[in-house]
Amino acid sequence: MATTLMKFARRNVGPGLAAGALAGILVACGGGNGYGGGGGGGSSPPAPAQNGKPGTTQVDVKLVDFKMELSQHTLKAGTYTFAVKNDGSHTHAMEIQGSGTEHKTRTLSPGESANLTVSLKDGTYQVYCPVDGHKDLGMKTSLTVGGTASTGGGTSTTNGNGY
Ligand SMILES: [Cu+2]
Numbered sequence: 589m590a591t592t593l594m595k596f597a598r599r600n601v602g603p604g605l606a607a608g609a610l611a612g613i614l615v616a617c618g619g620g621n622g623y624g625g626g627g628g629g630g631s632s633p634p635a636p637a638q639n640g641k642p643g644t645t646q647v648d649v650k651l652v653d654f655k656m657e658l659s660q661h662t663l664k665a666g667t668y669t670f671a672v673k674n675d676g677s678h679t680h681a682m683e684i685q686g687s688g689t690e691h692k693t694r695t696l697s698p699g700e701s702a703n704l705t706v707s708l709k710d711g712t713y714q715v716y717c718p719v720d721g722h723k724d725l726g727m728k729t730s731l732t733v734g735g736t737a738s739t740g741g742g743t744s745t746t747n748g749n750g751y
Pocket of ligand 1: 719
């Protein structure tokens with residue numbers, strides 16, 4: 589019996605593979621935790637992949653004279669590490685303010701960088717350089733947390749899952 593099965597499997601290795609891959613994708617999309625059958629195949633699922641530690645994502649911030657460039661302007665609520673780099677020729681810093689919180693890096697000399705880890709709740713945040721006058725020169729931008737995903741439902745959407 590076993591040999592018959594093996595023969596069968598071998599004969600169908602070509603289309604069998606394709607069918608298996610399809611089944612794997614279906615299982616993955618259904619949210620079941622499969623037996624590792626997928627094994628991280630080359631398919632790209634629609635959900636964003638969490639790399640490494642879940643819940644901590646890096647946002648790159650570049651400070652130049654006199655602008656602030658964020659790698660992302662829309663985030664989900666969660667904990668983020670802002671990797672701030674001063675690429676300008678003046679001293680700069682990054683400050684983030686909103687939803688009742690306020691955090692800032694130390695003042696960075698040209699070429700220096702600093703990391704700032706912040707827990708962000710839904711809301712709109714101002715991100716700017718607190719060095720005198722730089723904000724008015726254009727070193728400011730905004731960051732929206734949680735705004736895009738939830739259209740309806742009000743508060744219930746953000747309660748349960750801590751993503
Ligand atoms: Cu500045």
